Amino acid sequence: MVLDARSTDDFASADLRGALNVGFTGAMAVTAAAVCDPDDTVAVIVYPGEEDAPAAHLSEWGFSDVAGVFALRAGAAFPAKLADLVQSTQRTSPRELEALLADGAVTVIDVRGKGDWACGTIPKAIEIALPDLRGRMHAIPTDKPIVVHSAAGGRSSTSASLLRANGLADVSDLTGGFAQWERDTRPTKSAKPRKTATSSRRASATQPRRKTAAKR
DSSP: OEEEOSOHHHHHHSEETTOEEOOSSTTHHHHHHHHSOTTSOEEEEEOTTOTTHHHHHHHTTTOOOEEEEEEOOTTOOOOGGGGGGEEOOOEEOHHHHHHHHHTTOOEEEEOSOHHHHTTOBOTTOEEOOGGGHHHHGGGSOOSSOEEEEOSSSHHHHHHHHHHHHTTOOSEEEETTHHHHHHHTTOOOBOOOOOOOHHHHHHHHHHSOOOOOOOOO
């Protein structure tokens, strides 16, 4: 298993077939644990100067078999001997997604979490949090192109790479995530506000009281 810890942009420009984009952050090992098993033998792609950190991060989450770490400069090409494995990855802009939704020509997967979903979602999105994605891939429709989105684009790149690695071909991630979608004033489906005890009492206070029959 190859874990690519480079940025989402560099990963989209050139990645190795079957690699998973996990991002080099403090949550890298958490993300890795969501998309592969700690028993897997993994190799990690990082930027120069980051070679020593992955094994330490991954060991905290039970990954004991890190076979190797490969450093690649930002924007640099993979070695020629890996040319047969190198591919570029499609990404979808908010404007492109808007057009696809208008035509009913896309399946949108929202890999954020319940807290994010409560604040608003992209219309018609299927909500599957990243930690649940491996177990629910079989339920994702494959009759249309799939666009995955997260809050800012990190988890969606991870999720899209996971789906592609498992045989789903026409999968891209939303550039900039839900944050970019909102900045570009795209329509969102807002969650219904929850009723509180205070609001219920206020509503009752403003309604006229009905006369009730005396108890017998």
